[in-house]
Amino acid sequence: MELFFQQLLNGIMLGSVYSLVALGLTLIYGILHVPNFAHGVLYMLGAYLAYLMVSALGFNFWVAMLLTMVILAVIGMLIERLVFRPLMEAPHLNSFIAAIGLIYIIENGALILWGPDFKRFPAVYDQLYHFLGITITLHRIIIVLTAISLIVIMQLFIKKTTLGATIVATAQDRIGARLAGINVERVGLITFGIGTALAAAAGVLIGPILLVYPSMGSALILKAFVIIILGGMGSIPGAIIGGFILGIIESLGGGYLTTQYNEVLAFGVLVTVLAIRPTGLFGKAH
Amino acid sequence: MKKNILKTYLVPAIAVIAALLVPLFIENRYVYHLLIMACIWGIAATSMNLIMGYAGQVNLAHGAFFGIGAYAAGLLTLKLGFSFWGALPFACIIAAIFGLLVGLPALRTKGSYFAIGTLCFGVIVTVIIDRWDTLTEGQRGLMGIPSPENIPLPFGSAITFENNMVATYYLLLLFLILTVLIIYRIAGSLSGRTFKAVRENEDLAASIGISPFRTKLIAFIASTFFAGLAGALYASYIGFLSPEISDFHVTFEILIYTMIGGIGTMAGPIIGAMIxxxxxxxxxxxxxxxxxxxxxxxVMVIIFFPSGIAGGIKLLRARWASSKQ
Amino acid sequence: MLLEIKNIDTYYGRARALENVSLGIEEKSLVTILGANGSGKSTLLNTISGILKPAKGTMIFEGQPISSLSTDAIVKLGISQCPEGRRLFPEMTVMQNLRLGAYVRRADREGVEKDVERVCEFFPVLRERRDQFAGTMSGGEQQMLAIGRALMCRPKLLLLDEPSLGLAPLVVAKIFEVIQEINQSGTAICLVEQNASMAIKIASKGYVLESGTIVLAGTREELQEDPKVKKAYLGV
Known part of the structure; x- marks a missing residue:
């Protein structure tokens, strides 16, 4: 039972990070209409920047996180403007392939700049708590709380503000949004900024728990894809709930089922689901 | 009409003759190595072009099928004592059987779902090759995969491939030409035209009685068959395999050759795989x-020349032709 | 002249969809554009709205050239379109759809609320369905919402693309009634219709498009008397 709760807690922690990444990915999906393959390397870049700020410049963790989010938002917007906007009218396949190009550029750029070795974030908030036989570090609690706060803030932003409404409207019908007088190019830019900042936040949060290395984004992006397919592409609640579910499945699966094939558990689930329901669990027929 | 036939076949014929004449001018082993690799990747890229360029399905497990073909050839020769020539057809068929098994469910999905579904299948393949080390030797890799056995000729002589770069080059060139002929036979035949119809508009294709599913499945199986062929040839030429040969970097590599060379054109994938x-x-x-x-x-190619080098040449020629008029 | 279009060509990829089209819409008038499927009617409206860009020619709205402006800038100037296929936000409520229609004047909160009321007066069913998702409504209700949304930015010129398409006769009658009311309240309307007889009845002026060019222009009376229009579009 203790193992169960320990793994469940780990799963929630992982899931909150997955949710952040998937939420950003699903927002950007509304603009691109293909999943942005490069989302994972931006998460990696976020983790690196924060690592450098904390370890080399001695920044406070939260200052580093905020700065990283701002920097990555700007990078996300640049990518939208320079790479994806020129492809807006082209077949979706082209955006998909351009994103693969971005992975090459950014992942190998990181390799050149910072080398292949794993970086360990200096420990922050490493106090241990014990209760009911479970051990947990303060940092893990902070991850969950910060991720959930960000998700709630995003939900409020999308539901309650006009800008948020324009993002949803553009995703639902781009031409309709243009005819309503919405500047969809500006919306695209902002959405990329926000989505990328969320990925960066996830990278910064998980950095001190996992290690920081150039290909850390590849493993994650595949899981994020799995989440948004299972949750229905473009669905915001689907991405959030899907993130938590995947985190918990992985954690419990790793504890009970298999450690050898743990990392592909999610992909196996996805392939099985797609074989049964070609449009995902919550996806509409199209 | 006659002029057109000449035009259609002239360039490929010159290319083939030039490729055949290469050994008259080159002795450098390293150049042969590059040419041989270009043939292998040319087969892989041409087969990707069939499913992606002609049927419009982004198969991100192409590297996995390459890996399946490679490991099938490696395991059949090393563990079951097959000869290379015996293992080669089996390797292709095994890859195609996996293609059938994956294609049946996966091709019911569309667009991004298909791309990501196949990507996930590819990752699973790599991980299984990596972890099932009692069969595949895992990270240690498969070593000592044999070269093709000698082909006996009349009067007691034989073509040897071991350590014979010229013979190996001719062999792979032959496979490349065969692949190109067969794939474009498929693409050019009636079913080829239906592939294009499927790519342009699936609903329309369905409404005029073309079954998109059947057509896509045939394209997918054919494409995995030749991906397996490329993998098997790679295994025998390099002689060593490790799990990375099946992973998505290989897919991306083949994808890049296809895209930059020119997707949907005959020469494109080969040009990409050469250069x-x-x-x-x-x-x-x-x-x-x-x-x-x-x-x-x-990124630049996809933004500025979405039809790649071959498409770009076509475009320039069309402009030149229209400016002459 | 509220909108004056001179000699525009518009391309769809390589195909020329409009060729040398010129037309004028006067303030507060109701102009109809007739033509068969594929004659370029929607292309014309989309060119005015800036969804498509004309390859040549000029479009002047209230003295200002608009052919190089983006769609949102054109909406801001006062040209609104209720497009083919309606283009609603299917997973948003009726009210959210209407409020986004007023996006360009979102600062004027009181005015927006007043206009929501006005639209609901035109189409009372929208008030009943205010919290329903647009995508779950019937075709007629969606069409009403689409017209309502296009009105929310207080356009000077309203472009309507086949508002009667696929709707029951009773609903069509209601919609045409409202179109006239909107016009009488001072909004110019450009009405694209296949239902030519109804459109001509309420229009002051009309144009006939055939494969991308204007083949006939005239007042209501002239069109109603034209033998070709009678035969091809009015079916008499």
């Missing part, structure tokens, strides 16, 4: 820089 490995070999010491350059190239 890019040469560039990457020359930049070998600068692996990470090379990858960055690849990425930039890919």
């Amino acid at each position: 890019l490995p040469v560039i990457s070999e020359t930049l070998h010491a600068l692996a990470a820089y090379r990858m960055v350059a690849y990425g930039i190239l890919l």
Whole structure:
């Protein structure tokens, strides 16, 4: 039972990070209409920047996180403007392939700049708590709380503000949004900024728990894809709930089922689901 | 009409003759190595072009099928004592059987779902090859995969392939030409035209009685068959396999050759497979820089020349022709 | 002249969809554009709205050239379109759809609320369905919402693309009634219709498009008397 709760807690922690990444990915999906393959390397870049700020410049963790989010938002917007906007009218396949190009550029750029070795974030908030036989570090609690706060803030932003409404409207019908007088190019830019900042936040949060290395984004992006397919592409609640579910499945699966094939558990689930329901669990027929 | 036939066959004929004449001028083993690799990647890229360029389905497990073909050839020769010639057809068929098994469910999905579904299948394949080390030797890799056995000729002589770069080159060139002929036979036949119809508009294709599913499945199986062929040839030529040969970097590599060469054209994937490995070999010491350059190239091509080098040449020729009129 | 279009060509990829089209819409008038499927009617409206860009020619709205402006800038100037296929936000409520229609004047909160009321007066069913998702409504209700949304930015010129398409006769009658009311309240309307007889009845002026060019222009009376229009579009 203790193992169960320990793994469940780990799963929630992982899931909150997955949710952040998937939420950003699903927002950007509304603009691109293909999943942005490069989302994972931006998460990696976020983790690196924060690592450098904390370890080399001695920044406070939260200052580093905020700065990283701002920097990555700007990078996300640049990518939208320079790479994806020129492809807006082209077949979706082209955006998909351009994103693969971005992975090459950014992942190998990181390799050149910072080398292949794993970086360990200096420990922050490493106090241990014990209760009911479970051990947990303060940092893990902070991850969950910060991720959930960000998700709630995003939900409020999308539901309650006009800008948020324009993002949803553009995703639902781009031409309709243009005819309503919405500047969809500006919306695209902002959405990329926000989505990328969320990925960066996830990278910064998980950095001190996992290690920081150039290909850390590849493993994650595949899981994020799995989440948004299972949750229905473009669905915001689907991405959030899907993130938590995947985190918990992985954690419990790793504890009970298999450690050898743990990392592909999610992909196996996805392939099985797609074989049964070609449009995902919550996806509409199209 | 006659002029058209001449035009259609002239360039490929010159290319084939030039490729056949190469050994008259070149002795350098390294150049042969590059040419042989270009043939292998040319087969892989041509087969990707069939499913992606003609049927419009982004199969991100192409590297996995390449890997399946390679490991099938390696395991059949090393563990079951098959000869290379015996193992080769089986390797292709095994890859195609996996293609059938994956294609049946996967092709019911569309667009991004298909791309990601196949990507996930590819990752699973790599991980299984990596972890099932009692069969595949895992990270240690498969070593000592044999070269093709000698082909006996009359009067007691024989063609040997071991350590014979010229013979190996001719063999792979032959397989490349066969692949191109068969794949474009498929693409050019009636079913080829239906592939294009499927790519342009699936609903329309369905409404005029073309079954998109059947057509896509045939394209997918054929494409995996030749991906397996490329993998098996690779295994025998290099002689060593490790799990990375099946992973998505291989898929991306083939994708890049296809895209930059020119998707949906006959020459494109081969041009890509000829040029890019040469560039990457020359930049070998600068692996990470090379990858960055690849990425930039890919992004630029997709934005400015979405039909790649071959498409770009076509466009220039069309402009030249229309300016002459 | 509220909108004056001179000699525009518009391309769809390589195909020329409009060729040398010129037309004028006067303030507060109701102009109809007739033509068969594929004659370029929707292309014309989309060119005015800036969804498509004309390859040549000029479009002047209230003295200002608009052919190089983006769609949102054109909406801001006062040209609104209720497009083919309606283009609603299917997973948003009726009210959210209407409020986004007023996006360009979102600062004027009181005015927006007043206009929501006005639209609901035109189409009372929208008030009943205020919290329903647009995508779950019937075709007629969606069409009403689409017209309502297009009205929310207080356009000077309203472009309507086949508002009667696929709707029951009773609903069509209601919609045409409202179109006239909107016009009488001072909004110019450009009405694209296949239902030519109804459109001509309420229009002051009309144009006939055939494969991308204007083949006939005239007042209501002229069109109603034209033998070709009678035969091809009015079916008499």
